[in-house]
Amino acid sequence: xxxxxxxxVAASRRATLARARQSRRPSRLGSPAGAAAQPDYLxxxxxxxxxxxxxxxxxxxxxxxxxxxxxxxLTLAGHVPPDIQLRALRTTDECALNVLCGRSxxxxxxxxxxxxxAEPVFLGEIGLNTSGRIVVRVPSQGPLSGxxxxxxxxxxxxxxxxxxxxxRAEMDLATAGLHAAIADCRQWLDTAGxxxxxxxxxxxKEAALRTAPFVLYQGNRQYTNxxxxxxxxxxxxxxxHPACALSSLQAVPLSLWxxxxxxxxxxxxxxxxxxxxxxxxxxxxxxxxxxxxAYLLERTRLAYNGVPGRTQVPPASSSRVPxxxxxxxxxxxxxxxxxxxxxxxxxxxxxxxxxxxxxxxPPGEAARSLEAVLCAQLRGRLxxxxxxxxxxxxxxxxxxGWLAEPHGEFTTGLESLVYxxxxxxTAAFEADFAMSRGLRPVTALTNALRGQQWAQLTKWDLPHxxxxxxxxxxxxxxxxxxxxxLADTAWAISSRMQYNSWHFLAGNLPPVPEVAARxxxxxxxxxxxxxxxxxxxxxxxxxxxxxxxxxxxxVEVLGRTFRGFVDLRLLRSDxxxxxxxxxxxxxxTSAFIANATSLAAAMAARGADIEITAFDSQWHWxxxxx
Amino acid sequence: MxxxxxxPPAASSRRxxxxxxxxxxxxxxxxxxxxxxxxxxxxxxxxxxCPPEFGxxxxxxxxxVIVPELCSGCPVCVMVCxxxxxxxxxxxxxxxxxxxxHIELTAGGAS
Numbered sequence: 038x039x040x041x042x043x044x045x046v047a048a049s050r051r052a053t054l055a056r057a058r059q060s061r062r063p064s065r066l067g068s069p070a071g072a073a074a075q076p077d078y079l080x081x082x083x084x085x086x087x088x089x090x091x092x093x094x095x096x097x098x099x100x101x102x103x104x105x106x107x108x109x110x111l112t113l114a115g116h117v118p119p120d121i122q123l124r125a126l127r128t129t130d131e132c133a134l135n136v137l138c139g140r141s142x143x144x145x146x147x148x149x150x151x152x153x154x155a156e157p158v159f160l161g162e163i164g165l166n167t168s169g170r171i172v173v174r175v176p177s178q179g180p181l182s183g184x185x186x187x188x189x190x191x192x193x194x195x196x197x198x199x200x201x202x203x204x205r206a207e208m209d210l211a212t213a214g215l216h217a218a219i220a221d222c223r224q225w226l227d228t229a230g231x232x233x234x235x236x237x238x239x240x241x242k243e244a245a246l247r248t249a250p251f252v253l254y255q256g257n258r259q260y261t262n263x264x265x266x267x268x269x270x271x272x273x274x275x276x277x278h279p280a281c282a283l284s285s286l287q288a289v290p291l292s293l294w295x296x297x298x299x300x301x302x303x304x305x306x307x308x309x310x311x312x313x314x315x316x317x318x319x320x321x322x323x324x325x326x327x328x329x330x331a332y333l334l335e336r337t338r339l340a341y342n343g344v345p346g347r348t349q350v351p352p353a354s355s356s357r358v359p360x361x362x363x364x365x366x367x368x369x370x371x372x373x374x375x376x377x378x379x380x381x382x383x384x385x386x387x388x389x390x391x392x393x394x395x396x397x398x399p400p401g402e403a404a405r406s407l408e409a410v411l412c413a414q415l416r417g418r419l420x421x422x423x424x425x426x427x428x429x430x431x432x433x434x435x436x437x438g439w440l441a442e443p444h445g446e447f448t449t450g451l452e453s454l455v456y457x458x459x460x461x462x463t464a465a466f467e468a469d470f471a472m473s474r475g476l477r478p479v480t481a482l483t484n485a486l487r488g489q490q491w492a493q494l495t496k497w498d499l500p501h502x503x504x505x506x507x508x509x510x511x512x513x514x515x516x517x518x519x520x521x522x523l524a525d526t527a528w529a530i531s532s533r534m535q536y537n538s539w540h541f542l543a544g545n546l547p548p549v550p551e552v553a554a555r556x557x558x559x560x561x562x563x564x565x566x567x568x569x570x571x572x573x574x575x576x577x578x579x580x581x582x583x584x585x586x587x588x589x590x591x592v593e594v595l596g597r598t599f600r601g602f603v604d605l606r607l608l609r610s611d612x613x614x615x616x617x618x619x620x621x622x623x624x625x626t627s628a629f630i631a632n633a634t635s636l637a638a639a640m641a642a643r644g645a646d647i648e649i650t651a652f653d654s655q656w657h658w659x660x661x662x663x
Numbered sequence: 664m665x666x667x668x669x670x671p672p673a674a675s676s677r678r679x680x681x682x683x684x685x686x687x688x689x690x691x692x693x694x695x696x697x698x699x700x701x702x703x704x705x706x707x708x709x710x711x712x713c714p715p716e717f718g719x720x721x722x723x724x725x726x727x728v729i730v731p732e733l734c735s736g737c738p739v740c741v742m743v744c745x746x747x748x749x750x751x752x753x754x755x756x757x758x759x760x761x762x763x764x765h766i767e768l769t770a771g772g773a774s
Contacts, residue, residue: 058738062747071696071741071749080701264725272707272722278768499708499745525746529704532745536706556707573725576704654745 061532063524063658077525078579085571085578086264087167087188089113089388094165094189106192107138107163110171116569117386124323124332125170125389127256128215132207133161133173136200142332147203157195164191168252168259169322169389176201218327218356219296222303225358226291234302235287241305242283244314245270247544247559251317252390254324255297263390264573272556303358304330311337311365312372312394314559315383322389331356334364340396341368344375381563382620387570387577395617400625403618407465408625414461415629419444419454426625430632437636441645451479451637452505452651458630459507462605466619469512469581470527470608473630474504474534476542477649480641486595492551495543502542503652504534508661515581515610524661526580528654533576534606545599560601561589564624568614581610588623590631594638603631674716679770681733685763693736694753695719700726702748709740709749718769723762730766731755 060070064077083091093114100106111119123142126134135141139148162174164181165188174181174191181191196204226234245251250263250271260282262271270281277284282301286294294302304325308316311334323329331353342349350371353364372381380397408426415421420439421429433440433454444450455473462471476482478501485494506527516522543557567585571577585608592602605627607615615623641647681688687695698709698720705727710720719733720740729740731752741749758766 057742060747061745065747070744070747071738071751073747073750076699076702076748076750078702079699267724273724273765280765498711498743499706529702529746533704533706535745536704536708539706574705575700575702575725579701 061528061654063528063654063662064521066655066658078522080575080578085575086169086388086573089116089569089572090165090167090169090188097165098189098192103163103192103194104138104140107134107140107171110163110165111140113169113388116388117391121322121386121389121391122169122171124329125254126324127172127254128211129175129178129208130171130173132204132211133175134171135207136203137173137194137196143328147207155197155199158198158201159196161194161196162191163194165189168265170254175204214328215326219299221327221358222299223291225303225362226294226299234291237302237306238283238287240309241302242270242276242281244305244309244317245281245283246276247557248314249318249558250390252321253301253317255300255326256324258297260301260325300327301325303327307334307358307361307365310362311368313369315392316394318390318392319383319394322386322391327356327358327361331361334361334368337368337394338364340394341371341375344379344396380621380624382617383563383565385565385567385570387567388572390573392565397617397621400621401618403616404621404625407619407622410465411458411461411622411626414465415457418457418461419450426629430629433633434636437633437640440633440637441640441647448650449637449647451633451647452649454633455505455630455649456507456651458626459505459605462607462623462626463507463509466586466607466615466623467609468509468607469515469610470506470508470530470606472504472506472530472534472606472608473603473627474502474531474538474606475603475630475634475649476538477501477503479634479638479647479649480645481648483595483638483642486597491546491549494546495551495555497539497542499532499535499539502535502538503649504531504538505652506531506534506657512610520662524658527661528657529576530580530608531652531654531657538602541601542599545597545602560599561587561604562591562600564588564620564627566615566617566620571610580608582608583611584609584614586615586620586623588620588627590624590627592631592638593635595642603627603634605630671716675771678716678718678733682763682766682770685732685758687732688735691735694751695731695734695736695755696729696740696749697731697752697755698727698729699748699750702746703727704746704748706745708743708745712739712743714739721762721766723765728762730758730762732758733766 058069060068093109096114097106097109100109111122120142123140135147139146159176162181164172164185166172167186167188172181172185181187245262251261251269252263253260260268262269267273268282270276274281279285282298286298305317307330308320319333338350350367353360381394382397383392383394385392412426412429415429422432423429439450442450444453447453459471459473508523508527513520513523516526540558541560543552543555544560546552565587569583570585571581571583587604587606589601589604591598591600605623607623637647707727710727713720717733717735719730721728
């Protein structure tokens with residue numbers, strides 16, 4: 038691993054090695070790394086998602102009737118919108134829930150029949166499986182316990198003769214629709230030709246490799262590069278791995294592709310064409326059929342058409358693939374048009390990693406009040422003037438020299454600006470943690486860019502990046518009321534954010550072979566608000582990342598735009614989630630940091646020596662522990 | 664795939680032998696390491712820095728795991744881990760077949 042250039046030229050290699058052998062966990066500073074006999078922080082086996090499912094099931098099992106129980110399971114006890122879970126159902130389960138409970142994501146839900154007084158003719162079951170989906174034992178199926186990995190037990194559901202008849206009618210309709218859709222998809226893929234299909238597979242493998250994980254369903258089949266057994270390219274399965282469903286299709290004739298693979302490739306391609314790779318995450322946790330994709334595209338069309346002053350995107354002329362493809366491509370173009378004029382963002386429902394793209398309204402009084410509080414704090418701590426963050430940024434642009442000079446306790450004004458902005462954000466947004474990440478060797482970056490040292494840049498590792506994390510002192514209540522644990526958590530968060538910066542840097546470089554071979558994610562361009570994200574990643578569970586805002590910003594360096602180069606993140610471990618007005622204020626705050634970083638990079642390009650040296654583990658310990 | 668990188672042929676061959684035999688080198692004096700998943704931030708720094716002659720660290724779903732049969736107990740991963748979540752694993756247990764099926768694809772640096 039390459040390290041940033043030592044600023045102190047007298048520091049010997051031996052001293053550097055000695056430092057490297059030290060633990061960087063704040064509470065273990067001064068001890069050798071790897072010497073602790075036991076971990077300090079152990080999570081329960083069911084921490085996060087498994088525990089949430091267990092609680093949701095217990096609550097459903099105690100519900101007074103079937104509709105209430107199903108309602109609880111559909112929201113995972115109030116943690117996700119019910120329509121996501123409805124769209125996750127297999128065809129049989131979807132038809133059964135419609136008949137028994139009158140619940141469907143499609144228009145025309147039936148009236149519920151589970152409670153009718155007719156003599157039951159079949160005793161079915163409802164359960165919750167460990168992926169979080171509702172599963173139903175329908176006529177002709179065996180008990181769920183033999184077929185599913187269930188979270189708890191089952192609820193027995195009596196079916197009347199009328200329910201059975203309605204179910205058969207629903208299934209006949211759904212099955213016919215599904216068969217027609219599969220034939221349609223096959224025809225479309227056939228028309229695309231071998232080269233066209235190969236290009237689609239390459240593009241989708243790249244999507245799976247370069248974006249956040251997917252969890253998608255085709256009936257019982259799970260396509261994922263996340264938890265459980267992986268079936269798509271990602272961190273676990275490298276490109277070309279034989280277990281990747283996409284890779285394994287590449288040399289196989291279309292006639293041998295399974296129906297689910299056919300549907301997967303078509304649906305993912307439509308999603309990507311409507312907005313790029315990230316659109317796939319808006320299908321996370323749901324089934325992938327033409328109907329499901331059509332629903333998502335239509336919802337997006339209505340949202341985009343709500344932006345005034347632009348040409349309207351017409352609806353799909355039919356539910357056939359060519360018509361949906363036309364709509365997807367029109368949405369992709371429309372997204373490019375409205376992007377500069379409105380604030381797009383995503384809601385993230387953490388338990389299912391499901392994302393929904395939204396068009397933000399204008400900043401209101403709440404956002405303006407937050408900004409005013411931030412500005413007042415910053416005017417008192419930094420050499421800036423103005424009444425808005427944009428004005429504060431403009432005042433720096435007039436005289437940016439201080440960014441490259443020592444300021445307060447910091448080696449550079451840029452570090453001081455980052456810290457004071459994050460500190461002010463923690464207080465103003467009433468966050469448990471606020472943070473901002475970036476790159477340490479600013480001048481070295483400009484030199485590397487001038488020399489087009491792309492391969493060298495791909496080798497920069499975590500120590501080349503920083504993340505300044507400022508917790509509220511009261512946040513220690515979430516961590517055993519311990520400042521030491523709070524500091525360890527802040528540093529763990531900081532380290533993970535360094536990794537995120539590492540992950541995004543390469544995505545901004547020309548796609549030379551060394552860059553293409555590097556593990557990287559497509560850098561983020563729009564912000565998001567997350568709900569109940571403390572479910573899956575162990576780091577999220579341990580750091581109690583329940584509600585959050587991520588506000589990424591681009592930075593200009595030597596005329597090159599580095600997307601997602603800096604960000605502001607806000608985190609609450611309990612209480613209320615953040616809202617859209619918080620997000621709009623956060624965007625202005627992160628833009629303030631990005632503006633200063635771009636100005637610092639411009640000075641570095643002109644010869645100033647700028648390197649961020651603060652925000653290491655020692656710094657976090659000193660700031661957090663009294 | 665990280666194991667394809669700059670591995671001398673002899674070292675690569677010895678790693679392949681360990682994979683084929685699914686066993687740990689008995690001459691290694693140090694016990695293997697293990698990653699405590701409760702403390703791991705999944706940054707893959709250990710994986711990127713594990714010497715290719717060992718190639719002992721893999722992503723597995725949500726986790727980053729050290730395959731004890733391939734880990735010599737050297738300190739490289741420990742030194743680069745930003746959160747110090749890698750511990751000596753005196754009581755390691757054998758790797759499961761599903762994981763070996765995955766690892767076998769990396770024998771000899773082949774992908």
